[in-house]
Amino acid sequence: MSPIPKTAPFADEEIDLLNRVVGTATPVQRAWLAGFLAGIDASSGGALSVQPAAPTRPAEPLTIVYASESGNSEKLAGDIAKAARKNGLKPSVIDMADLELSALSSAKKLVFIAATWGEGDPPARAVRAYNELMGEAAPRLDGVEFGVLALGDTAYVEFCAIGKKIDERLAALGGKRVIDRVDCDLDFSEPAARWIDDAVKALTPPNAGGRVIEVDFGGKPVAAANNDIIEAEITEHVDLNSSRSDKETIHLALSFENGAPAYEPGDSLDLYPENDPAYVDELLRIAGLAGDEKLRSDFIKSRDVTTLSLKTVETYAEKTGHQYVKALIADGQAREWIAGRQLIDLIATFPIALDPEKLRSLTRPLAPRAYSIASSRREVGDEAHLLVSAVRYESHGRARKGVASNYVAEHLTKGGHVRVKLKPNRHFALPATDRDIIMVGPGTGVAPFRAFVQERRATQASGRSWLFFGDRTFTHDFLYQLDWQEALKDGALTRMDVAFSRDTPEKIYVQHKLWDRRAELIEWLDGGAYFYVCGDAKAMAKDVRTMLVRAYGDVKALSADAAEQAVVTLEREKRYLQDTY
Amino acid sequence: MPDELSRNERIKEASQYLRGTLEQGLRDEITGAIVEDDAQLVKFHGMYLQDDRDLRPERTRKKMEKAFAFMIRVRIPGGVLTPQQWLMLDKLARDYGNGTMRLTTRQTVQLHGVIKSNLKATLKAIDTVLLNSIAACGDINRNVMCNVLPEQSHAHAAAIALARSISDHLLPHTAAYREIWLDGVRIAGGEEEATEPIYGKTYLPRKFKIVVAVPPSNDVDVFAHDLGYIAITDETGKIAGWNVTVGGGMGMTHGEPETYPRVAEVMGFCRTEDVVKVSEAVVTVQRDWGDRKNRKHARLKYTIEDRGLSAFRAEVEKRAGIQLSPAKPYTFTSTGDRYGWTEGVDGSGHLTLFVQNGRVRDVPGAQQQSALRKIAEMHDYDFRITPNQNLVISNVPTHLQAEVERLAREAGLLAPWSGLRRNSMACVALPTCGLALAESERYLPTLLDALDEKLALHGLSADNIVIRMTGCPNGCARPYLAEIGLVGKGPGRYNLYLGAAFDGTRMNKLYAEDLDHAGIVAALEPLFAEYAKARQKDERFGDYLIRAGHVAKSENGAQFHANTGKQKAA
Ligand code: SRM
Numbered sequence A: 001m002s003p004i005p006k007t008a009p010f011a012d013e014e015i016d017l018l019n020r021v022v023g024t025a026t027p028v029q030r031a032w033l034a035g036f037l038a039g040i041d042a043s044s045g046g047a048l049s050v051q052p053a054a055p056t057r058p059a060e061p062l063t064i065v066y067a068s069e070s071g072n073s074e075k076l077a078g079d080i081a082k083a084a085r086k087n088g089l090k091p092s093v094i095d096m097a098d099l100e101l102s103a104l105s106s107a108k109k110l111v112f113i114a115a116t117w118g119e120g121d122p123p124a125r126a127v128r129a130y131n132e133l134m135g136e137a138a139p140r141l142d143g144v145e146f147g148v149l150a151l152g153d154t155a156y157v158e159f160c161a162i163g164k165k166i167d168e169r170l171a172a173l174g175g176k177r178v179i180d181r182v183d184c185d186l187d188f189s190e191p192a193a194r195w196i197d198d199a200v201k202a203l204t205p206p207n208a209g210g211r212v213i214e215v216d217f218g219g220k221p222v223a224a225a226n227n228d229i230i231e232a233e234i235t236e237h238v239d240l241n242s243s244r245s246d247k248e249t250i251h252l253a254l255s256f257e258n259g260a261p262a263y264e265p266g267d268s269l270d271l272y273p274e275n276d277p278a279y280v281d282e283l284l285r286i287a288g289l290a291g292d293e294k295l296r297s298d299f300i301k302s303r304d305v306t307t308l309s310l311k312t313v314e315t316y317a318e319k320t321g322h323q324y325v326k327a328l329i330a331d332g333q334a335r336e337w338i339a340g341r342q343l344i345d346l347i348a349t350f351p352i353a354l355d356p357e358k359l360r361s362l363t364r365p366l367a368p369r370a371y372s373i374a375s376s377r378r379e380v381g382d383e384a385h386l387l388v389s390a391v392r393y394e395s396h397g398r399a400r401k402g403v404a405s406n407y408v409a410e411h412l413t414k415g416g417h418v419r420v421k422l423k424p425n426r427h428f429a430l431p432a433t434d435r436d437i438i439m440v441g442p443g444t445g446v447a448p449f450r451a452f453v454q455e456r457r458a459t460q461a462s463g464r465s466w467l468f469f470g471d472r473t474f475t476h477d478f479l480y481q482l483d484w485q486e487a488l489k490d491g492a493l494t495r496m497d498v499a500f501s502r503d504t505p506e507k508i509y510v511q512h513k514l515w516d517r518r519a520e521l522i523e524w525l526d527g528g529a530y531f532y533v534c535g536d537a538k539a540m541a542k543d544v545r546t547m548l549v550r551a552y553g554d555v556k557a558l559s560a561d562a563a564e565q566a567v568v569t570l571e572r573e574k575r576y577l578q579d580t581y
Numbered sequence B: 001m002p003d004e005l006s007r008n009e010r011i012k013e014a015s016q017y018l019r020g021t022l023e024q025g026l027r028d029e030i031t032g033a034i035v036e037d038d039a040q041l042v043k044f045h046g047m048y049l050q051d052d053r054d055l056r057p058e059r060t061r062k063k064m065e066k067a068f069a070f071m072i073r074v075r076i077p078g079g080v081l082t083p084q085q086w087l088m089l090d091k092l093a094r095d096y097g098n099g100t101m102r103l104t105t106r107q108t109v110q111l112h113g114v115i116k117s118n119l120k121a122t123l124k125a126i127d128t129v130l131l132n133s134i135a136a137c138g139d140i141n142r143n144v145m146c147n148v149l150p151e152q153s154h155a156h157a158a159a160i161a162l163a164r165s166i167s168d169h170l171l172p173h174t175a176a177y178r179e180i181w182l183d184g185v186r187i188a189g190g191e192e193e194a195t196e197p198i199y200g201k202t203y204l205p206r207k208f209k210i211v212v213a214v215p216p217s218n219d220v221d222v223f224a225h226d227l228g229y230i231a232i233t234d235e236t237g238k239i240a241g242w243n244v245t246v247g248g249g250m251g252m253t254h255g256e257p258e259t260y261p262r263v264a265e266v267m268g269f270c271r272t273e274d275v276v277k278v279s280e281a282v283v284t285v286q287r288d289w290g291d292r293k294n295r296k297h298a299r300l301k302y303t304i305e306d307r308g309l310s311a312f313r314a315e316v317e318k319r320a321g322i323q324l325s326p327a328k329p330y331t332f333t334s335t336g337d338r339y340g341w342t343e344g345v346d347g348s349g350h351l352t353l354f355v356q357n358g359r360v361r362d363v364p365g366a367q368q369q370s371a372l373r374k375i376a377e378m379h380d381y382d383f384r385i386t387p388n389q390n391l392v393i394s395n396v397p398t399h400l401q402a403e404v405e406r407l408a409r410e411a412g413l414l415a416p417w418s419g420l421r422r423n424s425m426a427c428v429a430l431p432t433c434g435l436a437l438a439e440s441e442r443y444l445p446t447l448l449d450a451l452d453e454k455l456a457l458h459g460l461s462a463d464n465i466v467i468r469m470t471g472c473p474n475g476c477a478r479p480y481l482a483e484i485g486l487v488g489k490g491p492g493r494y495n496l497y498l499g500a501a502f503d504g505t506r507m508n509k510l511y512a513e514d515l516d517h518a519g520i521v522a523a524l525e526p527l528f529a530e531y532a533k534a535r536q537k538d539e540r541f542g543d544y545l546i547r548a549g550h551v552a553k554s555e556n557g558a559q560f561h562a563n564t565g566k567q568k569a570a
């Protein structure tokens, strides 16, 4: 039974919570609660923070849409909802994946929080709604009050592109911008918090502000470890590629003194890296600041000293007044110039006297890197496994090393420690144990699927599972080969197909294996199987999707459009799930 | 002595003529291996399941199975290839193999490191140049070897023709190879009974090897094989017929004196038209008389030791329906190759190249594989692989000879100066051979450097001395027929055998055991020194050591293990 009417001056989820408490309460409990709540108004103080009585007029609705891949925007959407509620608004939060545009036109007040992915693309699951919003058929939004918060990374040329585009589009559709957009870099917490304050103020009608009882019914309780940075001990550190491979992929087993964070298969860990001391020394030497120990350790431990963004170049120009750099910007060549370059190149190419402050002002806080968890707590207990591929490449005559992956590969060792933080991803979770799953994970993309398979073994899942893995060579790059063999033997994995691109003159990738197996593949999907893709976002994820569309077309003799629709349907039903990077 | 049939006999029996479960095994992409029984059967198709032993220590830690891959041994009667065939094998080595080609002591080419998923593609490509690997290994007649004697093309033509007709006649009939590797359709039913008129369901008790020799060259080491034919020429130089040799073999096992290498005996003489009949008879007698219980006692050499040569000859004559005449006289001068140019009858030239231990590859400073590719692309001559792991470019027209030689010289393919190196062979051993106890191919060159230094001190650098090394006692480089034989005992340890005949008619004797690098050099140097001083005119190193009493002269059979060791202080 649900005693609390939908009209009650509470947010929907609060009504649910109340119903959960009150609905199941015994008469005695209810009597107590009644008296208790009555008491609150009378007494000052009391157990809960108390404020003047609730307004009689129903709260105004606020529609909050988020476009998120790795959960940051999603979290902020929750924050603003909370703040809005405090201010007497009635927020409803919508994942852009589920957005029906009609919901926009009917909205009075609208907030978008949007991340940018790929090379200026929307987060994978937001693509459909995003295209509709940008398309002809988008509804007018005359008079709708809106504000946009953009999340991004200045390291990318298309910085916050999606937030920007949505902001323009809403205005173009007649919306009324009541708060200016803010573009957040990786260290988004403070700017985002400030924007949320301002936004809520701007969106709150006069005299509705702060006149509700704020009872924090707190969402689902989680172990402290889950949202804190915790230190883990490294119990295994091994390069899974053979010594003949030109790749290095580290299997990292972490153990946690006070229990592992409550992670689920599909979640990731944010790993807090340090910079390569050799790189920092080189940077300081070139900047003429060698020997500044304070700056050195600050740089190694907590600053992003590799990323070179337009922003950095502009700061450099203005702080140093370097003529050539100014010219570079003036001629509009900076964008092109930074490609494949790092901060060190800027200072090496355009040397000028720098003091520690100037140099520091060119850097931003060192951001953590996410790594999919490759284990299930049901199998490994208080451990978490990561699979980290060392990023190494050469550009503009300099050998480059990815910060976090090489911190893992070259700096961390068995017995050492590393700081991590749980990064949940409920959009990449296992279905009911009786459902079939198809997993496509070449390279490190296979990491979460090791967790999936372990979980399915532990839960004795009855659903079938099918893994597509690929890498360079069978002999030297077959990650976790023995684990897969075992899983196939004990049934935790039903079948597996592999594609190794360098074993044959013509390159073979996972999508080609999908094509070879298209008949059975479509059969599984028709039977309700879930389709997971993890790994490289730039090429693989796109190629896999294209191939699946082709597979539908071929197997079911569908037109290109109909085949595309078949896959769109999978996506809408949330049976086509991606975790790509 | 076990009294029931050996495991391999049951595997053959149950295999439906060498099919086993190979097809299923190939479909499993998650392991690079095949099941054990199939690993035995796949040998009959010319392949061995191996793993890279260099990588063994790290694999489990890296959560990977052993680095499995297959070795493919092509069947090349007499070792003669067309340039097109050579080019294809070269390409396959680079596309699917470990990048190198390996010329073997039995005149074939081996590709190493072919992973399971690439086997079919490789064998199909081999098939397109009319080659295959059928029966290149396994309990069956292997590649038939034939003397490489470019300077006498007529006799060679007769010998190679003979080798090919024997080879063809003794090929297995089962369609398994075509079905499994070339996607041939399986001829439904019926054919079972028809299959294998010569071999039957269980083929031979053990591997079987045939060679054809043409004196004075004994490059094929005729006495090392189960069955051999020695060409007997009449005064006009035409082939009059063939002496038949039986019961040779090299393999033995350390510490098991009932196993031993053995030189073949001459059983008699037959005419060319009877050779195939005789061959079939020898094969079927061994099929029926050979030991199928104990694989270490299953080769023809033991059948003959046990039954006696005359009983064996009688049975062969019965089955062949002919009488062998008494053996004719013949003389061999050496087992080595004639390096450099030799003049063919028609004025074209033959260039014999030195390929160290048969490994054809490109290394900095010696782009041998590329050079041979260029040469192969230039003209339609023969490529002949010698029984000493070397290569002959045969019938090079006069106008191309300078260019061919230039390419060979640049790649370091012309024979070295050192008489020891010119007469050296080493088996493959590590990292691919599963039976290796010690390094061989990868170590011999280093040892030769050290020995060459010593030989130089005594003015012996240019003297031809035969040295052969193997990584275990199986004898793949025929070490017991070398004046200096080194047989792997354990990592970095070798047994030293001395005193074989230069012409391959007499085996050597165990001289010292468990020597490391320094020990080998120390043991040989004083003998070199003494040989340099005390040898008689044209006296060979092996013969000298026996005359001087350093080692006992070796006799045949189990006697091989008698009176071993230093016979006097060097
Ligand atoms: C490639 C080659 C040595 C070389 O450096 O060229 C070779 C290589 C191997 N031999 Fe051999 N044998 C090779 C000529 C020989 C010879 C020499 C000959 O036949 O003139 C012998 C001694 C003669 C004889 O057969 O007695 C020889 C006697 C053996 C034996 C012992 C056989 C016996 O009955 O005693 C084995 C082990 C076995 O068969 O159990 C063996 C087994 C092997 C295997 C396949 C190891 C195995 O069984 O797993 C080796 C593969 C190593 C690799 O990685 O390539 N190989 N093997 C020769 C290939 C010949 C060919 O093209 O067919």
Ligand SMILES: Cc1cc2nc3c(=O)[nH]c(=O)nc-3n(C[C@H](O)[C@H](O)[C@H](O)COP(=O)(O)OP(=O)(O)OC[C@H]3O[C@@H](n4cnc5c(N)ncnc54)[C@H](O)[C@@H]3O)c2cc1C
Pocket (backbone or CB within 6 Å): A070, A268, A306, A340, A369, A370, A371, A372, A373, A387, A388, A389, A390, A391, A392, A393, A394, A395, A401, A402, A403, A404, A405, A406, A444, A445, A447, A579, A580, A581
């Ligand atoms: C949700 C999620 C899960 C992830 N899971 C995993 C995982 O399980 N395993 C894993 O290994 N990684 C995973 N990643 C990627 C990981 O987070 C890091 O991005 C990756 O390890 C690189 O970080 P880094 O600090 O080593 O490199 P950085 O220092 O961040 O450098 C990377 C940058 O270098 C540049 N760059 C890289 N290669 C080249 C090149 N060839 N040419 C020119 N420029 C280049 C690009 O600008 C790139 O952005 C995941 C990412 C996300 C978002």
Ligand SMILES: Cc1cc2nc3c(=O)[nH]c(=O)nc-3n(C[C@H](O)[C@H](O)[C@H](O)COP(=O)(O)O)c2cc1C
Pocket (backbone or CB within 6 Å): A067, A068, A069, A070, A071, A072, A073, A074, A115, A116, A117, A118, A119, A120, A121, A123, A151, A152, A153, A154, A156, A157, A158, A159, A160, A161, A186, A537, A580, A581
């Ligand atoms: C693979 C990858 C690609 C990205 N591409 C861009 C980009 O093109 N432009 C940008 O501004 N930010 C880019 N980012 C940064 C993200 O937008 C940023 O991490 C944001 O906080 C993610 O928010 P979310 O967790 O809500 O998805 C990228 C991040 C990753 C991991």
Ligand code: SF4
Pocket (backbone or CB within 6 Å): B427, B428, B429, B430, B433, B434, B435, B436, B437, B440, B470, B471, B472, B473, B474, B475, B476, B477
């Ligand atoms: S002699 Fe022994 S080590 Fe050498 S290849 Fe033959 S089997 Fe292997």
